[in-house]
Amino acid sequence: MANINRRGFLSSGAALGMLGGSGVLGLMANQRAFASDVSGYKALVCIFFKGGMDHADVVLPYDDASLKQLRDKRKNLHSIYDSTNTPRTRSNLRQLNAINANSFGGRQFALPPEMPEAQALFNAGDLSIVGGVGPLVEPTTRTAMMNKTAILPDRLFSHNDQQSTWMSLRTEGAREGWGGKFASRAYASSPNDSSQFMAITTSSTDVFLASETVPQFRMDKDGVPDLAAIAQQSRLGRSQAHDSARAKFLAHLKGQNLQSNNLYLRDMIAAGGGTLDNSDQMRTALATAKTITTPFPSNDLADQLAVVAQTIAIQEALNVRRQVFYVTFGGFDMHSGQAAVMPGRLSAISSALAAFREALAEIGMWENVTTFTASDFGRTVIDNGDGTDHGWGAHHLIMGGAVKGGHIYGEMADYDTEGERYTKSRGRLIPAVSVEQYAGTLGSWFGMDTGELRSALPNLGNFDNQNLGFFKTQNS
Numbered sequence: 001m002a003n004i005n006r007r008g009f010l011s012s013g014a015a016l017g018m019l020g021g022s023g024v025l026g027l028m029a030n031q032r033a034f035a036s037d038v039s040g041y042k043a044l045v046c047i048f049f050k051g052g053m054d055h056a057d058v059v060l061p062y063d064d065a066s067l068k069q070l071r072d073k074r075k076n077l078h079s080i081y082d083s084t085n086t087p088r089t090r091s092n093l094r095q096l097n098a099i100n101a102n103s104f105g106g107r108q109f110a111l112p113p114e115m116p117e118a119q120a121l122f123n124a125g126d127l128s129i130v131g132g133v134g135p136l137v138e139p140t141t142r143t144a145m146m147n148k149t150a151i152l153p154d155r156l157f158s159h160n161d162q163q164s165t166w167m168s169l170r171t172e173g174a175r176e177g178w179g180g181k182f183a184s185r186a187y188a189s190s191p192n193d194s195s196q197f198m199a200i201t202t203s204s205t206d207v208f209l210a211s212e213t214v215p216q217f218r219m220d221k222d223g224v225p226d227l228a229a230i231a232q233q234s235r236l237g238r239s240q241a242h243d244s245a246r247a248k249f250l251a252h253l254k255g256q257n258l259q260s261n262n263l264y265l266r267d268m269i270a271a272g273g274g275t276l277d278n279s280d281q282m283r284t285a286l287a288t289a290k291t292i293t294t295p296f297p298s299n300d301l302a303d304q305l306a307v308v309a310q311t312i313a314i315q316e317a318l319n320v321r322r323q324v325f326y327v328t329f330g331g332f333d334m335h336s337g338q339a340a341v342m343p344g345r346l347s348a349i350s351s352a353l354a355a356f357r358e359a360l361a362e363i364g365m366w367e368n369v370t371t372f373t374a375s376d377f378g379r380t381v382i383d384n385g386d387g388t389d390h391g392w393g394a395h396h397l398i399m400g401g402a403v404k405g406g407h408i409y410g411e412m413a414d415y416d417t418e419g420e421r422y423t424k425s426r427g428r429l430i431p432a433v434s435v436e437q438y439a440g441t442l443g444s445w446f447g448m449d450t451g452e453l454r455s456a457l458p459n460l461g462n463f464d465n466q467n468l469g470f471f472k473t474q475n476s
Helices: 002-011 014-019 064-073 075-082 116-123 142-146 159-168 178-189 239-253 263-287 300-313 338-362 435-446 450-456
Strands: 042-049 094-096 109-111 127-134 199-201 322-329 369-375 394-400 408-410
Touching: 042 159, 042 178, 042 300, 042 435, 064 075, 075 338, 094 116, 109 116, 116 127, 116 338, 127 435, 159 178, 159 369, 178 199, 178 322, 178 435, 178 450, 263 300, 300 322, 300 338, 322 338, 338 369, 338 394, 369 435, 435 450
Parallel strands: 042 322, 042 369, 127 408, 199 322
Antiparallel strands: 094 109, 127 394, 369 394
């Protein structure tokens, strides 16, 4: 029983509480199974838009009929936009020259005026769009929902629960995310790699990267965060006194010369010591790395992606062939004031993606890294005045050298909110593509086989098209 309690203690994260935001944030039992293809180097970079990204304000219609249809649903919001320098009028939109334009019966698409870099990425074949993505248990329509025959995800439209469902396929309280599962499967096939650097967050330690095998390693825009008690020199004295006190404090945290029969204490010290050692290893690798010269814009998303690029550049020094990164960018819960706030957020996304693409090319990793977006949910197509409300399905972006860029995958529903692709109230888009189909396509490129994907994504088998085909090595 003592071993069970200790295991629970460790997996709960209590053993690492004293180390808060520094380095590895979990100590998990090793479980090696399956056989992913881990040849070469590959990384997945998840950009999670916290708050619920308004997909209908990112991918807009460009043909006259569709644009009129959307503007009729958003009369108040678009009227406000028209009085700004980022109006959603056709002459101001940035047209997307989709390679598969013939698939949409004459409909055309565009990005808002504040996203010129993203437009260039799409039209150059570096970025694609996946339409109508969201949590699903099985294919669902408005009629099935009204007839109460549809099996629906739990707690739709709730921020916390839908963030968790996107990340873990379960509502709030889940303990494993599919990003963490992907890293775990890769580690099972490459046990000599350094598991402590396979799942890296530049933000919070959300469930997306959580797993039973691979711990999360946290970084910030400056690299590896240090313990506050060490970083603030005034707490430990100055100059030589500070250095001596710091060394003693670190030795204490690592349990050097510790003698104790207390199993909890020994496990806690072992976890903490490993965390500090891993942080030191990361710092050393970053300090000796060649500096990336690509300029990044000054915004929170770009700061995080710059750290991701620098970390990818040192993957050999870290001894990893597979990595999953988790980046967040918030401020999208715009029930009001959307026209004043949204353009700035979208401009930041556009410029950050372009800089990240150039940085990856600079370090020779453009073909090896796939970046994709996610969010709590989309927003209602029908506005609520100067904002939008919680929705369900949404359109997302995928970028990388392995991506078949310049395409629109999934389904781009029109704006008939009385049709089969919308809920009865508020014009919430019913997803046509499940999170698991989206994740499964990413996982297949990452090297996971069918059995591994079915294990990590339990509802994937409920959908006929289990690979959306948005990679050059896949068939759509």
